[in-house]
Amino acid sequence: xxxxxxVALLAVALCPLTTFAEEDNAAGDRVKDPGFYGERIPRxxxxxxxxxxxxxxxxxxxxxxxxxxxxxxxxxxxYDIIPKPARTGIHNFFENINxxxxxxxxxxxxxxxxxxxxxxxxxxxTTVGIGGLxxxxxxxxxxxxxxxxxxxxxxxxxxxxxYFVIPFLGPSNLRDAFGKxxxxxxxxxxxxxxxxxxxxxxxxxxxxxxLDSREAVNFRYGQLQSPFEYEMVxxxxxxxxxxxxxxxxxxxxxxxxxxxxERFQKREDAAEAAAYADELKAEEAKQAQQKQK
Amino acid sequence: xxxxxxxALAGLLAxxxxxxxxxxxDVANYTFPITDAVKxxxxxxxxxxxxxxxxxxxxxxxxxxxxxxxxxxxxKRFPKLNRRGLMHFDFSLAYQKGPAPLIxxxxxxxxxxxxxxxxxxxxxxxxxxxxxxxxxxxxxxxFIMMASTSDHVGMSPIDAKDxxxxxxxxxxxxxxxxxxxxxxYYLTGYxxxxxxxxxxxxxxxxxxxxxxxxxxxxxxxxxxxxxVSNLTNIVTVQQIQxxxxxxxxxxVFDPILHxxxxxxxxxxxxxxxxxxxxxxxxxxxxxxxxxxxxLTRVSFGLSTADLVFATDVMNQYGYVVPVGVGVASTDRYxxxxxxxxxxxxxxxxxxxxxxxxxxxxxxxxTEEEAIHAFSLYAVQDYLKNAPNVHVMDNVxxxxxxxxxxxxxxxxxxxxxxxxxxxxxxxxxxxxxxxxDMVALFGGVLRSQS
Numbered sequence: 001x002x003x004x005x006x007v008a009l010l011a012v013a014l015c016p017l018t019t020f021a022e023e024d025n026a027a028g029d030r031v032k033d034p035g036f037y038g039e040r041i042p043r044x045x046x047x048x049x050x051x052x053x054x055x056x057x058x059x060x061x062x063x064x065x066x067x068x069x070x071x072x073x074x075x076x077x078x079y080d081i082i083p084k085p086a087r088t089g090i091h092n093f094f095e096n097i098n099x100x101x102x103x104x105x106x107x108x109x110x111x112x113x114x115x116x117x118x119x120x121x122x123x124x125x126t127t128v129g130i131g132g133l134x135x136x137x138x139x140x141x142x143x144x145x146x147x148x149x150x151x152x153x154x155x156x157x158x159x160x161x162x163y164f165v166i167p168f169l170g171p172s173n174l175r176d177a178f179g180k181x182x183x184x185x186x187x188x189x190x191x192x193x194x195x196x197x198x199x200x201x202x203x204x205x206x207x208x209x210x211l212d213s214r215e216a217v218n219f220r221y222g223q224l225q226s227p228f229e230y231e232m233v234x235x236x237x238x239x240x241x242x243x244x245x246x247x248x249x250x251x252x253x254x255x256x257x258x259x260x261x262e263r264f265q266k267r268e269d270a271a272e273a274a275a276y277a278d279e280l281k282a283e284e285a286k287q288a289q290q291k292q293k
Numbered sequence: 294x295x296x297x298x299x300x301a302l303a304g305l306l307a308x309x310x311x312x313x314x315x316x317x318x319d320v321a322n323y324t325f326p327i328t329d330a331v332k333x334x335x336x337x338x339x340x341x342x343x344x345x346x347x348x349x350x351x352x353x354x355x356x357x358x359x360x361x362x363x364x365x366x367x368x369k370r371f372p373k374l375n376r377r378g379l380m381h382f383d384f385s386l387a388y389q390k391g392p393a394p395l396i397x398x399x400x401x402x403x404x405x406x407x408x409x410x411x412x413x414x415x416x417x418x419x420x421x422x423x424x425x426x427x428x429x430x431x432x433x434x435x436f437i438m439m440a441s442t443s444d445h446v447g448m449s450p451i452d453a454k455d456x457x458x459x460x461x462x463x464x465x466x467x468x469x470x471x472x473x474x475x476x477x478y479y480l481t482g483y484x485x486x487x488x489x490x491x492x493x494x495x496x497x498x499x500x501x502x503x504x505x506x507x508x509x510x511x512x513x514x515x516x517x518x519x520x521v522s523n524l525t526n527i528v529t530v531q532q533i534q535x536x537x538x539x540x541x542x543x544x545v546f547d548p549i550l551h552x553x554x555x556x557x558x559x560x561x562x563x564x565x566x567x568x569x570x571x572x573x574x575x576x577x578x579x580x581x582x583x584x585x586x587x588l589t590r591v592s593f594g595l596s597t598a599d600l601v602f603a604t605d606v607m608n609q610y611g612y613v614v615p616v617g618v619g620v621a622s623t624d625r626y627x628x629x630x631x632x633x634x635x636x637x638x639x640x641x642x643x644x645x646x647x648x649x650x651x652x653x654x655x656x657x658x659t660e661e662e663a664i665h666a667f668s669l670y671a672v673q674d675y676l677k678n679a680p681n682v683h684v685m686d687n688v689x690x691x692x693x694x695x696x697x698x699x700x701x702x703x704x705x706x707x708x709x710x711x712x713x714x715x716x717x718x719x720x721x722x723x724x725x726x727x728x729d730m731v732a733l734f735g736g737v738l739r740s741q742s
Contacts, residue, residue: 031633033612034612043635045632046633051628055625058624063375186330226434226599227434227599227602227620228598228602228627231631232595262531263535267535
């Protein structure tokens, strides 16, 4: 079942390549310019995301939102009858199986520290944590390495490609959607505890997996309550994925941050000094005037 | 037995009220820990100093839908709204099982009835024993589209009329649907919602259709133009360019985002979006003054973009969306609309959208006259002589200008509670402030606590 989901996903990802090319914004010409668009709109260019299939994407986004509203959220309310500790156990269990993905992806990026950590986590959680139900490793301070094949591709320089809202699964991009398919193939090939196979073939396991996956995502459609939710989510998701790939390579952020604050402070001080100088001048001028009188 | 309990409670209330007053007079004893105004505005109280009533958590509440006031017009502008089940104006009610006073609450700029500080107010007062009816800010797109007669926001007397109308319809609805037992009507609002609340209170004193007995205004904008200017200019584009080295706006946020990502990796983040979670992140990544200012500016900018967009479409101004084009969120040009709306700030909005409309109603009105009419000055006489209207504010509130605190002191006299710190609404969840706020409405009524 799960496998077909991914096959469908790939098919949908490839089909619109030809059909949904971006059109010129002819409608833009009919807009009145209040006089500052030329100067200010380029400043917001950084929120542009390559989204050539946006017609399709917006449709799927709406479809996903309705699916969430009418299927997932009501189902989650039923799922929530299960006590929280049990749900946490289920979540840990699936996460433990996911360590395969974290391990292969760490190795493929030559991140040996992360690979070692992940291996340690898997062994500890599978044994002491009773088959992965308890996340003992985290309590011991061994942090999870959140890696996937999309990040592997990113690490080796593959760009995100077109933004792509995956049916059922949510916002992503072509690179990461392909990454998900690969991750799924690897998981099924390794087949830890035969769970990935069960997820594919047993509808009950699939359902629990789907519910757990949805519950782990802290987002509600309409939560931003803005007419521009699609734009904001698109920007946030693209940025998040970019930063997940980049952030491991950024050690000198703190230094840059301090430098920024210093520049800001200097500027403030200079402004204050200038204001004070102006005040003094005004005062002098006043006194001069009074003297003249 | 019940009589004794009631008397004991009344005694407690009296004590609390007296204690509250004592704390008030003695400003030196105020212990809000964040003395940086911008930081306080963004972060709010540190988790340890949050009043128990203000800690995030579930309360009994229901969301209701009000039909739009002009469906025909709306359908023309937003053709797919109805089909997607979005053609209604939402408000929410947090309720008690038995009879209790109803506090009507107006949200601040950009906030919906169930987000941010509007949710905070609802939680505090529901837990303190009141029904709370929470109304989204008139600055929100859904209010402009579905509840505003002017299809604009910012003209306080008009916003107040629209709010008053929404309140009456909402109260009728909860009375009918929930069989709510209401003993009295109170009113509160924070930020822009407090300014609008003052106008609503003045209107209610004339028309007496609801009859608010007590009104508490929290951190109002005294002069609307000063407030929006302060927020718009909290960082300037020039500053951004100088600080980040003359590059684009993206460079401002990139380092913040990277540090957030690093933080989550270090702490194996489960994305906790509650106030406490964000507090931990913000302090964990060591945000600096510039970051706090930038975040405040962006947050205000996003709210402004929403209201500019809604106003543009509803009035067919043609600045953001071409005239005659029906709007659907699935439209492929939506990103252009978004960028155009983001290019506006509230001062542009005032000059190019609000003033033309206001001049239609008041030919020849100058901008100074308009600003006066939209600000607390216009209702000063009412506020001076209304013993049931109280105000809470902070000396370092970033939306106030020189002289504004003095205006509040002169207008409200001993009905003004002025704190030395807190920034703009940063101390709303602080222990002392919650105690004072509840005391102003008469104290804790709930017996089981």
